[in-house]
Amino acid sequence: xxxxxxxxxxxxxxxxLTSGHRRKKWxxxxxxxxxxxxxxxxxxxxxxxxxxxxxTSSWFGQIxxxxxxxGKTWSQPGSAGEAPTVTDGMPQGESNKFVYDTSAETGKxxxxxxxxxxxxxxxxxxxxxxxxxxxxxxxxxxxxVEDAALFKTTDGGVTWHELAxxxxxxxxxxxxxxxxxxxxxxxxxxxxxxxxxxCAISAAGTFRxxxxxxxxxxxxxxxxxxxIPNPTAEVGHCVHNVAIHPSNPNTLYMQKxxxxxxxxxxGxxxxxxxxxxxxxxxxxxxxxxxxxxxxxVVPILSDSLHYPPDGKLRVYRSRSxxxxxEALTKGLPQxxxxxxxxxxxxxxxxxxxxxxYFGTTGGQVYASNNSGDDWAPIVRDLPAVLSVExxxxx
Amino acid sequence: MIRVVLPHxxxxxxxxxxxxxxxxxxxxxxxxxxxxLESRYPMLRGTVREHVTLKRRPRVRFFAAGEDITHxxxxxxxxxxxxxxxxxxxxxxxxxxx
Numbered sequence: 001x002x003x004x005x006x007x008x009x010x011x012x013x014x015x016x017l018t019s020g021h022r023r024k025k026w027x028x029x030x031x032x033x034x035x036x037x038x039x040x041x042x043x044x045x046x047x048x049x050x051x052x053x054x055x056t057s058s059w060f061g062q063i064x065x066x067x068x069x070x071g072k073t074w075s076q077p078g079s080a081g082e083a084p085t086v087t088d089g090m091p092q093g094e095s096n097k098f099v100y101d102t103s104a105e106t107g108k109x110x111x112x113x114x115x116x117x118x119x120x121x122x123x124x125x126x127x128x129x130x131x132x133x134x135x136x137x138x139x140x141x142x143x144x145v146e147d148a149a150l151f152k153t154t155d156g157g158v159t160w161h162e163l164a165x166x167x168x169x170x171x172x173x174x175x176x177x178x179x180x181x182x183x184x185x186x187x188x189x190x191x192x193x194x195x196x197x198x199c200a201i202s203a204a205g206t207f208r209x210x211x212x213x214x215x216x217x218x219x220x221x222x223x224x225x226x227x228i229p230n231p232t233a234e235v236g237h238c239v240h241n242v243a244i245h246p247s248n249p250n251t252l253y254m255q256k257x258x259x260x261x262x263x264x265x266x267g268x269x270x271x272x273x274x275x276x277x278x279x280x281x282x283x284x285x286x287x288x289x290x291x292x293x294x295x296x297v298v299p300i301l302s303d304s305l306h307y308p309p310d311g312k313l314r315v316y317r318s319r320s321x322x323x324x325x326e327a328l329t330k331g332l333p334q335x336x337x338x339x340x341x342x343x344x345x346x347x348x349x350x351x352x353x354x355x356x357y358f359g360t361t362g363g364q365v366y367a368s369n370n371s372g373d374d375w376a377p378i379v380r381d382l383p384a385v386l387s388v389e390x391x392x393x394x
Numbered sequence: 395m396i397r398v399v400l401p402h403x404x405x406x407x408x409x410x411x412x413x414x415x416x417x418x419x420x421x422x423x424x425x426x427x428x429x430x431l432e433s434r435y436p437m438l439r440g441t442v443r444e445h446v447t448l449k450r451r452p453r454v455r456f457f458a459a460g461e462d463i464t465h466x467x468x469x470x471x472x473x474x475x476x477x478x479x480x481x482x483x484x485x486x487x488x489x490x491x492x
Contacts, residue, residue, distance in 0.1 A: 035403060059453040059487045060403055060441040076407075076437050097445045 004349050005070065005391040006357055007051065008365055009038030012383035014053055016071045023355050023369035026378045032074065033065065040344055040387045042131050043070075047138040048391050052157055054128035054143070062127050064095045064143075064157050078158035094159045098125050098143070098151055101162040113147065114176040123147045123167070130344060132187035142213075144184035148175060148201040150213060163213040166199060171218060171235040175204040178238050178257075179303075185343055186242050190249045190266075198252065198267060203227075203238040206254065208267050222263075222270030223256065227303075240283045241343040245292030253295050253322070255285040255343070260297055262322050273322020278309045284346035288371060289354040293321040296348075296356060296372060298341040306361075307338035315356070317372050331375030332366065339364070344387035351392055359385025396427055397482035404442070404485065408435040413482060422477040424456060425468040442485055457484040 006017040013031030032038075036055045044050040049070040055063040065074045077095040100123050102111060115121035126146040134140035143151040143160060149167045151160040166184075175182060183202055190196035195212040198219075205220040218234050228236040238257035245251065254261040254270065259280050261270040274280035279299040288294035297316050300306050308314060312335065315328040339362035349355035356368045363382040368375045395415045405412060416430035425448075432439045439445065442454050448468075450456075455464040459473040459481050475481040 033406075057403060059401075059451065060407075061444075061451060062440065063407065063437075094439075096440045099446055 002349075002351050003393040004351060004355060005043070005048075005393060006347075006365070006367075006378070007041035007043065007053075007071070007387075007389040007391070008359055008382065008385060009041050009053070009344075009387035010359075010363070010383040010385050011037055014038040014041055014055075014071075015379070015382060017365065017378055021351055023349075023351070023367060026367075028379055029071070032071070033063075036063070037127075038386065039127060040130050040389070042133060042389045043391045044133045044138050045135050046133070048393055050133075050138055050156075052131045052133070052141055054131055056127040062096045062098060062125070064128070064160075066095075066157050077156055095157050098128070098145055098149075098160055099162075100125065100149060100167070101164040103164075113172060113182065114174055116177065120173065123149070126181060129183045129185040130187055132189060135189050135191055142187050142189075142197075144187050144199065146181045146183035147177075148182045148184040148204060150184055150187070150199055152213065163209075165214050166207060166209070166216045169207070169216050169218070171204070174235055175201060176236065178202040186239070188242055188244055188252075190244070191246045192249050193266070196249075196266070198242055198244075200239040200242050200254075202240065203257075204235045205237040206239050206242060206267055219263075219267035220270070221268065222272075223261065224259070224272075225257065227257065241285045243285050243287045243295070245287045248292040251292060251321070253285050253287060255282050255297055257281065257303060260285065260322060273318070275318070275323035275325055277316055277325050278314075278327075282341075283343040284341055284358065286346045286348050286356065289348045289350045290352070291319070291354075294319050294371070295321065296346065297325075298346065298358065300340055306340045311335055311337050313337040313339065313360075315358070315368075315372055315375075328368075328372040328375070330373065331368075342386055344389075345385050347388050347390040349390045349392045355390070357388050357390055359388045361385065395479045396422060396430070396476065397479050398427065398431055399482045399484040401485060401487040403487070404438060407437050407441065410435070415479075421469070422472050423469050424463070424466065424472065427472070427476075427483050453488040453490075455486045455488055457486055 001021045008015040013034040015030030019026045039054040041053040051067045053065040066077045067074045112120035128143045130144040132142040139156040150163045186200035188198040197209045199207045207216045208219045209216045223237045225237045241255045250266045252263045260274045262273045263270045286296045313332045316325040339360035346358040359365045361384045365378045418426045
């Protein structure tokens with residue numbers, strides 16, 4: 001019998017929702033870090049009770065929090081509650097230190113990217129959007145940050161260093177911020193092809209490394225984006241989210257600014273699979289835990305209208321890997337609904353049948369315990385939900 | 395002994411109350427007070443000032459002796475009442491409505 005733990009990041013704190021394998025009765029714990037934006041929380045793939053959280057504030061910057069007891073207690077790695085990192089006799093408190101690497105030895109001294117007005121703008125760290133645990137080491141994590149870059153820790157979050165080969169890619173100076181900033185928001189680790197990592201950046205596109213993050217190349221062939229002067233350019237695409245199934249990692253699914261896309265060659269090429277969706281604009285995309293051809297999206301009207309078509313909150317499911325989509329509505333509001341679901345706010349569990357979860361900008365967290373056929377709210381009135389991750393605990 | 399008043403969110407981060415005390419050797423200035431604060435509470439590094447550059451974060455302000463001294467040079471001496479501990483050095487989150 002499994003236990004399901006949902007990690008919910010919101011505009012005003014973190015919440016942890018827990019249920020037994022039936023996924024009908026939920027306990028709600030929180031808020032943790034009340035008043036802070038929690039962009040993302042995720043549990044270790046190897047040690048599930050180890051959870052990292054990205055706690056941010058426009059006033060007081062970036063904080064990394066870590067729990068080693070499933071979210072009951074938290075501390076900043078290397079600082080409060082732990083022996084501080086000491087250098088030259090001084091505690092350093094480095095867990096929130098994300099400093100871009102501009103050394104010629106490890107990357108390139110790249111210091112600017114394209115700004116909204118077409119001029120070059122200095123790279124400035126704002127926050128961590130996404131935390132991704134290594135698949136084979138509980139102390140190794142990756143962090144996707146704004147302005148877009150990839151960082152890595154090998155000591156459980158105490159210190160972070162940039163994998164500068166991504167930002168130092170030749171196209172870096174052409175990357176530009178989207179409306180939400182220039183953020184690296186998606187990190188996908190390939191569980192089969194050793195050393196393969198995918199990242200997605202708004203608005204630059206998707207990138208792949210085959211050497212553990214040392215070197216990178218854009219993988220955007222087949223993407224078509226009307227918001228850039230050359231719609232098929234190598235970079236500049238506003239990719240919103242990318243997902244894989246661990247059993248078939250060469251197949252990737254993408255929700256782009258517009259268009260739902262699919263690749264069957266590890267991102268070397270993409271084709272559109274929007275099919276009969278009422279709108280192919282959206283943010284999250286997720287893959288069923290037990291069927292690599294079953295995928296989920298939540299369409300919204302457009303880049304100007306961030307809410308569902310017709311005021312009806314509908315998850316769309318394709319059982320054929322795209323093209324043919326069915327609306328999932330049972331238990332979801334079908335009138336007067338004008339919420340959005342953000343890119344990291346949908347996730348699946350590994351129970352049987354597969355559970356699907358998503359959080360909305362209206363503060364609802366919805367759950368389906370039968371692959372999306374039926375839905376029910378777990379909680380309705382949280383702050384706006386930024387992220388949802390699910391742990392299936394044995 | 396220098397008294398420092400922290401905003402709510404930094405109190406929770408540091409696990410302390412509204413007011414803490416620090417000791418400063420030499421000139422009592424924004425920089426020396428913040429250095430002492432971050433030495434005692436390393437979890438606050440990066441929250442008041444940026445890492446590396448030590449630039450004040452844009453939405454943080456400093457008050458002393460009834461004055462907004464945010465834009466005073468970091469090494470300028472603070473008012474005597476701060477140095478004697480009669481009044482606190484205040485770290486303030488800028489107001490934001492909505």
